[in-house]
Amino acid sequence: MADAADNATRQSWGAYGYDVVTLALAAIDTVIARQGFDNEVTYDEVVAGLGALGANAHPDRPADEHSAVARYVVDALLNRREREAPYSYQISIFGRDTDGSVRHRLIPAEFRLLTEHEDHSRGINVLRASTDAINALVGGLEFDVEDEQAAVELMLARQLERGAFGQAEKAAERSRLLSVRYADELRTLLADTVRDIRTVLAQWAEHVPEQLERNRAHLEERLAAESRLLDHVRGALDAADAEPAVATAAARIAGLLEECRKRHTELHGRLVSARIIFLDEQTRQSFRPVGGLRNPDITDGVLVPLLMMPAADAVDPAETFAILLAGTRVPRMVRFADLVDDLLAPRREPTPEEPPAPEEELGDPDPPAVPPAVLAAAANVVDAIGLPARLSDLLLAVRVADLTDGVDRHAVERLIALAVLWNYAPETAQDVSTAVDTAARVLGQTAVVDADGTRITVPGWSGDDLIVADDEEALARWAATYSVAVRGDREAS
Structure with missing residues (x-):
């Protein structure tokens, strides 16, 4: 606070002898008195308290000057002149070498006095005294x-x-x-x-x-x-x-x-x-295990339930969605100095974009994407069979389906199998975005896949005969119906 006291003499009110150091100690004491409680002190409250002390010391001076002195003291404790960075000074460390000579070192020491924090429960900014400030009042360092x-x-x-x-x-x-x-x-x-x-x-x-x-x-x-x-x-x-x-x-x-x-x-x-x-x-x-995340049905799973909610209940999720969609909110503790620096920064001249250099093709070219005709044929087969269904049913349906001329039947069969396998084990896909779009167009946006140990019997394929359903609820209903049917067959046999 020695620098703040020296700089006070150069202020417009510096000739009237305000005791800046005593006011600074009073500000720290005011912050500590309510620190840790639910009603921690704010910047304006500290300024008002110091302004009252300034009025008692110089009652003949105007109230605006008392407030200016109070703001100067609090800003000095926050180090707002340096954008609230820690104070730093050099301390001397003396030690004795093995030959008996004295060695001197300068070490930078940083400290804070007051810091500003956001009180989320009250929605305001509050001030807190640092350990260094408390030590300064107590009279010791360590x-x-x-x-x-x-x-x-x-x-x-x-x-x-x-x-x-x-x-x-x-x-x-x-x-x-x-x-x-x-x-x-x-x-x-x-x-x-x-x-x-x-x-x-x-x-x-x-x-x-x-x-x-x-x-x-x-x-x-x-x-x-x-x-x-x-x-x-x-x-x-x-x-x-x-x-x-x-x-x-x-x-x-x-x-x-x-x-x-x-x-x-x-x-x-x-x-x-x-x-x-x-x-x-x-x-x-x-x-806690990492929870799984599936693509939600935006219309039926999000938008429709939100529109059916009472307006008072729908405000919070709607505002949260709007904030996430529009971007981050402006921080509560805005730094005016940062805004000034941004406004005074030199304007960047637009530079024309140069065309990218042609890339040389090395090795084999990338394989072509799935033809639209094959993708449409696979989706039509799934729609014709309907879900829930086993993978074997879908593959057999492809073999008897009436496909458009020129569509490779084996390619359609393979595409359905790949879409089902990706939904069952998505971590095996290399191009995730392409796999998501392809599987969604073939099986639906909310399709789920599960296995119950049944082996596939379709010629040319091996492994589990996976179960494909529209969503989790449909899969659960299918599993319950299937288990009842299996139990009935066992009792009949």
């Missing part, structure tokens, strides 16, 4: 949260016992910041688990179970300690001879401790369900 929090609560208890309520209020504020840091660590772990369990699988296998057990014991200690501290503070509030300043400080301490206890109670519940979340996500992401 520390163990559990040890630090236990130490702070011990210090708070001693301060309350000797009546140092001013110092105790600072310790309670420090404990609240540590609670936010502690909750963020668990939230990050569970969010990574739900997003992609593979990224944290090694952590779960090695030290996460032990960490969760340690966290649970730590939270139980903190909840018990906070209850004792609250009893002590409420005793000071209920004292008849309490001074007004002491009572006011005790009330603020009680509010901070209540917030810590609320956060720890919620965090304890998340800890209890953490293992269940891991097991559920492992089942969902690792063990």
